[in-house]
Each structure stands twice: as structure tokens, then as C-alpha cells.
Amino acid sequence: MASIIHPANPSESRPGRFGVYGGRYVPETLVAALDELEQAYAAARADSAFQAELSALLGDYAGRPTPLYFAKRLTESLGGARIYLKREDLLHTGAHKINNALGQGLLAKRMGKKRVIAETGAGQHGVATATVCALLGLECVVYMGDVDMERQALNVQRMRLLGAEVRGVSSGSKTLKDAISEAMRDWVTNVRTTYYLLGSALGAHPYPTMVRDFQRVISKEMKQQILEKEGRLPSAVVACVGGGSNAIGAFYEFLNDREVRLIGVEAGGRGTELGDHAARFRGGAPGVLQGTYSYVLQDEDGQIALTHSVSAGLDYASIGPEHAALHDSGRADYVSCDDAEALDAVVKLARTEGILPALESAHAVAEAIRIAPTFAARDILVVNLSGRGDKDMGILARELKL
Amino acid sequence: MPIRFDHKPGLVVYLTAGDPSLNATREIALAAIDAGADVIELGVPFSDPLADGPIIQRASERALARGTRLKDVLALARKIRAARPAAGLIIFTYLNPILRYGLRKFADDAKAAGVDGVLATDMIVEEAAEYLAEMDRVGLAPVFLAAPTSPDARLEAIAKYSKGFVYAISRVGVTGTQQSVAADATALVARIRRWSKLPVAVGFGISNAEHFAQVAEFADAAAIGSAIVELVERSTPETAPGAVARFIKGLYLPYAAAAR
Numbered sequence: 001m002a003s004i005i006h007p008a009n010p011s012e013s014r015p016g017r018f019g020v021y022g023g024r025y026v027p028e029t030l031v032a033a034l035d036e037l038e039q040a041y042a043a044a045r046a047d048s049a050f051q052a053e054l055s056a057l058l059g060d061y062a063g064r065p066t067p068l069y070f071a072k073r074l075t076e077s078l079g080g081a082r083i084y085l086k087r088e089d090l091l092h093t094g095a096h097k098i099n100n101a102l103g104q105g106l107l108a109k110r111m112g113k114k115r116v117i118a119e120t121g122a123g124q125h126g127v128a129t130a131t132v133c134a135l136l137g138l139e140c141v142v143y144m145g146d147v148d149m150e151r152q153a154l155n156v157q158r159m160r161l162l163g164a165e166v167r168g169v170s171s172g173s174k175t176l177k178d179a180i181s182e183a184m185r186d187w188v189t190n191v192r193t194t195y196y197l198l199g200s201a202l203g204a205h206p207y208p209t210m211v212r213d214f215q216r217v218i219s220k221e222m223k224q225q226i227l228e229k230e231g232r233l234p235s236a237v238v239a240c241v242g243g244g245s246n247a248i249g250a251f252y253e254f255l256n257d258r259e260v261r262l263i264g265v266e267a268g269g270r271g272t273e274l275g276d277h278a279a280r281f282r283g284g285a286p287g288v289l290q291g292t293y294s295y296v297l298q299d300e301d302g303q304i305a306l307t308h309s310v311s312a313g314l315d316y317a318s319i320g321p322e323h324a325a326l327h328d329s330g331r332a333d334y335v336s337c338d339d340a341e342a343l344d345a346v347v348k349l350a351r352t353e354g355i356l357p358a359l360e361s362a363h364a365v366a367e368a369i370r371i372a373p374t375f376a377a378r379d380i381l382v383v384n385l386s387g388r389g390d391k392d393m394g395i396l397a398r399e400l401k402l
Numbered sequence: 403m404p405i406r407f408d409h410k411p412g413l414v415v416y417l418t419a420g421d422p423s424l425n426a427t428r429e430i431a432l433a434a435i436d437a438g439a440d441v442i443e444l445g446v447p448f449s450d451p452l453a454d455g456p457i458i459q460r461a462s463e464r465a466l467a468r469g470t471r472l473k474d475v476l477a478l479a480r481k482i483r484a485a486r487p488a489a490g491l492i493i494f495t496y497l498n499p500i501l502r503y504g505l506r507k508f509a510d511d512a513k514a515a516g517v518d519g520v521l522a523t524d525m526i527v528e529e530a531a532e533y534l535a536e537m538d539r540v541g542l543a544p545v546f547l548a549a550p551t552s553p554d555a556r557l558e559a560i561a562k563y564s565k566g567f568v569y570a571i572s573r574v575g576v577t578g579t580q581q582s583v584a585a586d587a588t589a590l591v592a593r594i595r596r597w598s599k600l601p602v603a604v605g606f607g608i609s610n611a612e613h614f615a616q617v618a619e620f621a622d623a624a625a626i627g628s629a630i631v632e633l634v635e636r637s638t639p640e641t642a643p644g645a646v647a648r649f650i651k652g653l654y655l656p657y658a659a660a661a662r
Contacts, residue, residue: 005528005559006527006528006559008528008529024526024529026524027452027524029547029549029550029551029552029575031551031556032549181450185453185576188574188575191574192574285502286501288498288524289450290450291524298502300502301503302501303449303466303498303499
């Protein structure tokens with residue numbers, strides 16, 4: 001035997017670690033599959049044919065590059081920074097999730113896996129995965145909490161129409177966290193034949209790195225587009241953060257541009273008590289949930305807390321480990337907007353720009369609305385509009401009494 | 403004290419601590435030891451038990467609903483240890499409760515309570531440097547899981563860093579009952595023995611006397627969890643110790659008959 005595996009010190013820098021965060025905390029049964037995935041992804045990443053196939057699909061199928069749109073009326077109504085919207089909402093299936101689903105779908109096919117499983121919160125990742133599985137001819141099972149199936153019913157129907165099986169999860173809080181646990185139970189049982197297409201920059205290594213890589217295209221385009229349009233970098237990039245895939249995708253190419261503020265917006269929910277929100281950096285502490293070491297909303301016994309947000313996609317007790325590292329290093333700032341602010345932002349953007357944002361993305365819009373007046377007129381704010389709001393019409397009709 | 407398997411075949415019994423109550427878990431554990439269990443695994447209930455099937459998920463929910471905390475599980479361990487000095491006693495847990503408690507304090511308190519070892523389901527050898535150092539500092543046995551999917555290099559590491567025994571997972575999947583013992587298990591135990599002289603216990607899905615006898619053919623011990631937790635679920639707090647004791651005696655019945 002060449003070399004045996006030795007325990008490593010968590011503070012050491014190595015693949016899958018972001019500062020002290022990240023790592024791989026999973027049942028032993030899954031480790032070989034994660035190793036296989038890590039190797040397959042490294043090979044695919046270095047393979048120009050794989051990259052060309054992905055790039056072609058992102059262009060012709062998903063609709064990249066997405067526009068960087070100057071929100072003139074929103075800017076004028078707020079008085080302050082010039083606000084640009086990165087229009088991920090215009091992508092096929094309606095959110096940034098398709099970037100990652102295409103990347104991992106191609107990887108699953110390359111690995112010879114015929115069955116794909118996924119979790120979903122708002123349903124956008126589930127729809128993206130169901131779409132890619134239809135495109136590539138793969139069997140698809142999506143786990144979704146019962147609460148989310150009810151509040152995002154439209155997306156459940158879309159997934160079924162696309163040929164996916166949607167399995168409701170009735171344990172725990174019946175939301176994203178429980179959908180992930182159930183997907184992991186499926187994976188640990190069917191690990192030899194199944195590809196787990198995780199939708200956010202979460203979970204055990206290599207997922208946080210791989211998902212970030214597939215979402216990096218957002219900030220790559222953003223940077224090029226803002227330089228073309230304005231000839232300079234933005235003062236700040238604003239993105240909502242659930243697990244954190246759209247935010248890490250929007251931040252990544254700006255990490256070394258220290259003059260660009262990076263602002264992640266968590267779900268402030270309906271109050272500040274544990275259980276009423278999903279603001280991990282306000283009420284959470286470092287811990288291990290679902291394979292990774294990051295900030296986790298938990299009680300004093302280390303039991304995972306319930307969360308609440310009007311947006312299913314931000315309603316999660318932990319956050320991607322790279323965000324935890326960016327938070328601790330101070331490179332990114334994390335704030336929160338509550339349910340009411342997000343709903344107000346939906347209305348404001350709809351009525352000034354004729355754009356209906358997803359409730360998740362509306363949290364980023366709400367923060368932009370709050371801070372734009374504090375900037376000078378020449379400053380630029382780029383908001384990552386990660387998804388469109390059609391899926392939320394039921395909630396919006398009820399909350400806004402339409 | 404070192405973990406020993408005095409019975410042939412050996413038996414590891416998993417109980418979700420606090421289900422249906424801490425007192426009941428103590429009574430069930432003592433009854434299990436008296437009926438033939440060599441090692442008791444006290445399961446720390448966790449809100450998100452992703453390695454567990456529905457039976458242990460439900461037991462964890464019940465235990466948490468009653469307010470069972472890690473410190474209560476350690477206090478329970480102390481009582482079991484006081485009553486049965488020779489039995490093996492393991493804390494079976496997900497990582498987050500012990501991280502929140504503090505790894506160092508957990509190691510100190512578990513040792514002081516008379517615990518012999520710890521099995522953390524989501525701790526793998528690569529991530530275990532600090533954990534192993536703490537286990538070693540106080541003299542607790544770290545028990546790692548070995549899976550049918552673990553390649554030889556991983557089994558070598560698992561064997562190297564495990565103490566007490568190696569816990570071989572009989573099949574891919576979560577905890578729960580099953581129809582038969584998978585062929586996976588035999589091959590896995592044979593592979594583990596290439597790297598380790600420790601006793602090997604086989605668990606996940608071992609549900610009845612037939613499975614127990616099958617496992618006895620190739621492993622040192624069987625670990626039984628869900629089948630016993632389900633028995634507890636179907637019993638009252640008063641009848642559960644007797645029901646578990648009868649179940650265990652039933653496992654050993656063919657062996658007792660053979661000895662006569």
C-alpha cells in the first residue's frame with residue numbers, strides 16, 4: 001500500500017478548506033463517492049472538450065451572457081448610486097441555478113451515472129436539475145420539504161412536467177435542510193449508481209468549490225460588462241445568501257479588487273429570535289451541518305434551529321463555508337433584510353423597472369434600496385438579480401393582497 | 403476499562419438516550435447488559451440525523467421533545483457505569499452536539515462518567531486530528547465506521563486509528579431493519595482483518611436471531627440498533643426492559659442449546 005490516509009489538522013490549508021471552514025464531515029459510506037467526484041471534476045475541469053460543451057450549452061441553451069442592465073428609474077427614485085442589475089433572472093428556467101445544474105449534469109453523464117438526485121428549497125434548483133436531466137436523458141428524483149412544496153407549488157408542477165419525481169419530505173422543519181438530509185440518505189443508499197446534484201455552495205468537499213466554479217461565470221461577465229459600460233469597477237456588489245451559490249458566483253472575480261465592497265444579504269425573516277429568521281451571521285455559531293463546518297443556527301446544545309423566511313431559497317440554518325471565511329476575514333459584509341423589506345422591494349422593482357424578482361433576490365434589491373442613497377451619484381452598485389418571481393405569485397398575491 | 407466481547411458471538415446494543423425517558427433508557431441498558439450485551443452504545447439524539455433511517459429518526463425526535471441534552475446522556479452513562487462496572491459503554495453521536503459542548507470538555511466529562519469510547523457518525527479519519535488527540539489525551543477509544551465502499555487505503559487508516567473495535571457497516575444505506583444480511587458484509591470484514599487485530603462488530607440492519615447467527619459466522623460481534631429501538635417504541639417504559647432482554651436472550655438461544 002502506497003500511503004495511508006492520515007488525519008489532518010483542520011486549520012491547515014488544503015483543498016476543501018476555506019480558512020478553518022469547509023471540510024468533509026459525512027458518513028464513511030459516502031467518502032469514496034466524494035473522492036470519485038473530486039477526481040472526476042478535476043479531470044473535467046482540465047478537459048477543454050468538457051469546458052467547450054458546457055460553454056456552448058450555457059450560451060445556446062441557457063441564454064448566457066445575461067445582460068447587465070442599468071436600472072435608471074430605480075436609480076432616479078432613490079437618489080444616490082447608479083444601480084445595475086445582473087439579469088440572472090433571464091436565464092432559461094428563471095434563475096442562476098441552471099449554471100451549476102448544467103455543469104454538474106454534464107459531469108454526471110461523464111461519470112456514467114444514470115440516476116440524479118437533488119434537493120430543492122424554492123424549487124429553482126429542482127427545476128434546473130429536472131431540466132438538465134430531461135436534456136441529457138437522466139433519471140431525476142428531487143427532494144423537497146412539504147412546506148416548500150406547498151409554497152412553491154408551481155415549481156413542483158414544472159418539475160413533474162419535466163419528468164422528474166418530486167418526493168416530499170415531512171421530517172424536521174419540512175424545508176431545505178430536511179430536503180438535503182433526505183437526499184443524503186438516498187445517496188448513501190444508492191451511492192454506487194447515483195449522482196447527487198447539490199444546488200448550493202454547501203455540503204462536503206468538493207461541492208462548495210465545484211458549485212462556486214460553475215457560478216463564477218456570473219462575476220466574470222459582471223466585471224467585463226461594467227468595465228465596458230462604465231470603465232470602472234462598482235463600489236459594491238450585492239447578492240442574497242441562502243446557501244450562497246449566487247452570492248459566491250457574484251463575488252468571486254472581485255475578491256482581489258479590494259475597493260469593491262461585497263455585500264451578502266441574509267433572510268431577516270419575521271424577527272430576531274432564534275427560529276424567526278435565517279441570518280446565520282447574526283445568530284449562528286460555527287458548527288457542522290450536512291457535511292461542512294460553517295456558521296450554523298443552533299441552540300446551546302448544538303441542535304439545529306428552525307428557521308423562517310418568506311423566501312424558501314434563503315430559509316436554511318447554515319451557509320456555504322466560503323462565506324464563513326469571507327465573513328471572518330472581513331472581505332465581505334453580511335447584512336439581513338426582513339420579510340417585509342423583501343416584499344416592499346418586489347413591489348418597488350416591479351413598478352419602477354417592470355421586473356419581478358424572486359423573493360430571494362428581492363432581499364438583495366432591498367439592501368440596494370436601503371444603501372443606494374448613502375452613495376455618491378458616481379458610485380455604482382451591482383445587484384445580482386439571481387431569479388425571477390413568477391414562482392412566488394401565490395405568496396405575493398396573499399401577502400400583497402393583489 | 404478496555405472494551406471486551408466476553409460473549410461468543412459478541413453483542414453491541416444501540417439505544418437512543420432519552421427515548422422514552424432517561425430513566426427508561428437506564429433500565430433498558432441494564433436489562434440489555436444482563437441479558438448478554440457486551441457493549442451499550444448510548445445514542446445522543448440529534449435534530450438532523452442524516453445517517454439514520456425512520457426508526458432512529460423518530461426516537462431522536464421523541465428524546466429531543468423530552469428535552470434530552472448531551473449532559474443528560476453523560477449523566478446517564480455515569481449511572482450505567484456505576485451499576486454495571488464491566489460493561490462496555492460508548493457514546494454514539496453526530497459531531498455538532500459535541501463541538502458545541504466543547505471537544506475538550508466532552509472528552510473530560512465522558513471519561514469522568516466512565517465511558518469507554520466514542521463513535522461520531524460524521525467524523526472521518528481525515529478530519530480527525532483534534533478529535534483523536536482529545537480521545538487519546540483522556541484515554542477514550544475512538545471507534546470509526548468502515549463501509550463496504552471504503553477502499554483498502556481507507557480501511558488501513560480506519561484500522562490504524564480505531565480503538566476498542568471497528569464498526570463495519572453491513573451494507574450501503576442508513577440505519578434500519580432489513581430482510582437479510584448483505585453479502586457486502588462478509589467481504590468487508592475480511593478486508594478489515596487484513597489491517598486490524600481489533601474485534602469487528604457488524605451493524606446496520608441486523609434485526610433478528612437469523613441475522614445474528616449469520617454475522618456470528620464471520621464477525622466478532624453484531625451491533626443491533628433499529629430493531630431494538632423499534633421494540634422500545636412499541637413497548638411502554640415499564641415493559642421495554644423486559645422486552646429488550648427477551649429479544650437478546652432469543653438471539654443467544656441457539657448458542658445456549660448448543661452448549662448443553
